[in-house]
Amino acid sequence: MPDSCVREYRCGTHAPLWLNGSHPRLKDGVVTRQVCGSWNGDCCYFKSFPIQVKACPGNYYVYEFVSPAICTSAYCAEIPQTTVATAPTTATVDLCAKLNCTADEWCGEMDGIYGCFCNETRPRPRTESYDSREQCESSSGTMSLSRCQLFEAGFSADVLHLSDPNCTGTLQNGRLVFHFNNDDHICGTNLTANGTHFIYTNTIQGGADSAGGPIHRKKYLELNFSCIYQISQTLTMDTELNPLESIVRKNLPDGQGMYQVRMIPYQDAGLSRPYNGNVSIVVDQRIYVGVFVQGVDSRQIATVIDSCWATPVNDHRHAVRWDLIVNRCPNPADKTVKVLQNGASTTGLFSFKMFAFNGRHQKVFLHCSVHLCLLQRNNCAARCFPGYQRVRRSVDIHDMASISVGPFIWTS
Structure with a gap:
């Protein structure tokens, strides 16, 4: 169970519960620890009933849980590992290992999908545009977005692309980078003129659905960007x-x-x-x-x-x-x-x-x-x-x- 703040809407619930105190050592025996629930930007907005914890040989813990104080909360566990049995050996798969979250990110789960969240201690610049950064040179353009800001908004890296669906982004140091050029990687780029400028335009787009079965919670992202040549x-x-x-x-x-x-x-x-x-x-x-x-x-x-x-x-x-x-x-x-x-x-x-x-x-x-x-x-x-x-x-x-x-x- 995590003993540091877990943000709201994690662990499959509205107000995730985490251990407000350090885990005991073997010699400590059974200890009592406070439990906090995150909500409304406050890591300890809800104070649930205390629980008992014991450290056991073999580097694991036993918890005596009680029913949470509120119905919209649940206890969190550390990032799970899935054991895949293959005779005659057993391999362990870390669900976060392939994400390679940076030092400014942390791996977590939202709506059943694991991704990289932005660290609480790090600023979130230009959240309305996902900290977009653009570079234009000749007839090419590059746009990059903050991966963790995108994921927190409900968009994982693999659902986004340029106007051409075959032009997906690449992950570089915690940023999702898109590139086009008008030679051999057009990616649906459009060249227009308005009498005083010529403009290359493209769109980062994609959809996500956090629900399933007979309902949906679809949302769609469209970020238009352009490279403009102007100035006398x-x-x-x-x-x-x-x-x-x-x-x-x-x-x-x-x-x-x-x-x-x-x-x-x-x-x-x-x-x-x-x-x-x-x-x-x-x-x-x-x-x-x-x-x-x-x-x-x-x-x-x-x-x-x-x-x-x-x-x-x-x-x-x-x-x-x-x-x-x-x-x-x-x-x-x-x-x-x-x-x-x-x-x-x-x-x-x-x-x-x-x-x-x-x-x-x-x-x-x-x-x-x-x-x-x-x-x-x-x-x-x-x-x-x-x-x-x-x-x-x-x-x-x-x-x-x-x-x-x-x-x-x-x-x-």
Whole structure:
């Protein structure tokens, strides 16, 4: 019989009875011990009639029970062991051994099912969401829940799954972990767009029934979670050292995604010879610029270059500027600009011929504004018609960012 607090609704009753005192030793003989019943969050809410206990050789005890003081209580026993007879040996099976409850949990029974309960001395954070923790990266997501909070709510780990019933959770250090990715483990994940974000959504779900026979006490759990890509951000390089490759890293709050935007200048259209370090470029020499987005699902997301422009100083808002791409299309005032790829994949590509700003400026800094677009019905690709008039921008814009690179040092 347990000699420490047993929570209510355990041991197959409303108010479980436990021994309020230590067990005797062999030399103590027969002793009298108080009995407490747990209820309403109080370990000793009910004080039942005392009982007698005796320790016996062989490491077991004998109890003289009396009828409980209230009808909705019953005596508790330690976690039982089942003996399975197999000739010529006998094996003992511990019903809690395979649960591997952590130091913050304890094994017990509720409604005939054994599971891990949360320790009374440990806090229960975010009980309304079972202490949910979410992590998003690229086109994948991971959600974990507190196993003991789930069990106390009546949901064991083996009844829960994602939208795809085949995607069940795994137990890791007392937490039930669910994972999906949009490559080979989709698990019923849905990708939607609302004009300003693209959102991966899924649901942790499952049902439980604590009754049997002609009645039921079914309850169902649905926990919706999502990975959202959003937030506008403008970044410009603040140094002139090794400036020819620039990376924008976008770190978003918990539950939101992360991706990178990179812009690299090249000497050739095959993007095999990037410019490295400080270089001098002859005026009228053609430059190829690649804009790459990494960390998103390339099968469903495209990169769209909205605009690109150059400034004589490292400030994308500088008053002196020269436009290269305007509204996804080449600037009609610069016949050297060619948009080679835009809105078809996660890579954008354009080229132009090197120029110099009038005055005493010796450098050229390049800036681009891009956004992500959800590929559907081929509505992401730029369409530049005669006169460089572009069709209306698609509503499937999900994220915008600006990126800068330079300086380019021109020579005559």
